[in-house]
Amino acid sequence: MNKRGAAVITGGSKGIGREISIKLASKYNILIVYKSDHVSAQETVDYVTSNGGYATSISADMTNIIEIETVTKMAVSQFGEIDVLVNNIGKNIPCSLNDITPDIWNQVIDCNLKSMFFSTKIIGKEMMKNREGVVINISSTAGIQPLPESPPYIAAKAGVIALTKYFAQVYAPIIRVNAIAPGYVLTENHKPENYSKYENVIKRIPINRMANLSEIADAVFFLTENAKYITGQTLVLDGGLCIN
Numbered sequence: 447m448n449k450r451g452a453a454v455i456t457g458g459s460k461g462i463g464r465e466i467s468i469k470l471a472s473k474y475n476i477l478i479v480y481k482s483d484h485v486s487a488q489e490t491v492d493y494v495t496s497n498g499g500y501a502t503s504i505s506a507d508m509t510n511i512i513e514i515e516t517v518t519k520m521a522v523s524q525f526g527e528i529d530v531l532v533n534n535i536g537k538n539i540p541c542s543l544n545d546i547t548p549d550i551w552n553q554v555i556d557c558n559l560k561s562m563f564f565s566t567k568i569i570g571k572e573m574m575k576n577r578e579g580v581v582i583n584i585s586s587t588a589g590i591q592p593l594p595e596s597p598p599y600i601a602a603k604a605g606v607i608a609l610t611k612y613f614a615q616v617y618a619p620i621i622r623v624n625a626i627a628p629g630y631v632l633t634e635n636h637k638p639e640n641y642s643k644y645e646n647v648i649k650r651i652p653i654n655r656m657a658n659l660s661e662i663a664d665a666v667f668f669l670t671e672n673a674k675y676i677t678g679q680t681l682v683l684d685g686g687l688c689i690n
């Protein structure tokens with residue numbers, strides 16, 4: 447392991463989180479937190495390692511406060527301190543107003559919002575002890591311009607934007623806290639062959655395509671490394687989707 451800072455990336459094993467893990471590995475030792483897919487987590491760890499970085503992984507449910515504490519203890523014992531936290535886990539269960547159940551509500555709010563709040567509270571306390579830190583929260587344009595079929599997701603992602611401002615105030619000037627709100631990102635689920643609405647979606651995006659995974663990771667890197675005077679903000683990466 448190199449002697450350098452450490453970054454914890456929740457959901458860092460696949461999709462957008464995997465790309466963030468790989469990008470931040472150029473500067474930090476990485477702890478990838480995933481829930482159950484060991485194969486993807488190991489593949490990402492191996493990829494980072496074979497490209498000269500250091501990464502390790504832990505399986506934990508980041509909606510559970512005890513497990514967030516376990517992850518925090520592991521990161522501190524392994525790396526000495528935590529410099530960067532990326533709250534990336536998220537889940538959408540599209541459903542109409544009539545179909546929403548308390549269970550759907552809780553699952554979506556817990557994964558997107560409760561996890562972000564308690565991870566930032568618990569890991570933020572460690573960062574405050576060390577007198578520095580950066581937190582990046584992955585929100586969504588759904589939290590800015592509502593999607594028709596995702597009320598709890600809209601509420602959760604709007605909550606992430608609001609809590610980004612809250613934590614930026616509470617932790618200033620020691621920890622900077624910012625968010626990214628992607629529109630549509632070209633993840634596996636959004637590839638044309640897997641997504642029946644692909645063409646309709648592209649027509650609504652002024653830049654005429656979805657974001658590449660690397661564009662989201664580059665924005666995380668920018669907010670972490672180059673944006674020393676930016677805190678409490680949400681950077682919208684949506685190809686112009688929310689202009690209209």
Ligand SMILES: NC(=O)c1ccc[n+]([C@@H]2O[C@H](COP(=O)([O-])OP(=O)(O)OC[C@H]3O[C@@H](n4cnc5c(N)ncnc54)[C@H](OP(=O)(O)O)[C@@H]3O)[C@@H](O)[C@H]2O)c1
Nearest residue numbers: 457459461462480481482483507508534535536586628631
């Ligand atoms: N995809 C898009 O177009 C898009 C657009 C806007 C915003 N976003 C946001 O971007 C973020 C990443 O999205 P994605 O599509 O890349 O996600 P994804 O491919 O579904 O990956 C989710 C990751 O989170 C982990 N995870 C899920 N629940 C967890 C939990 N309770 N505890 C610990 N780890 C957990 C998963 O681990 P396992 O695989 O082990 O379960 C996996 O590593 C989300 O916040 C999403 O809302 C995505």
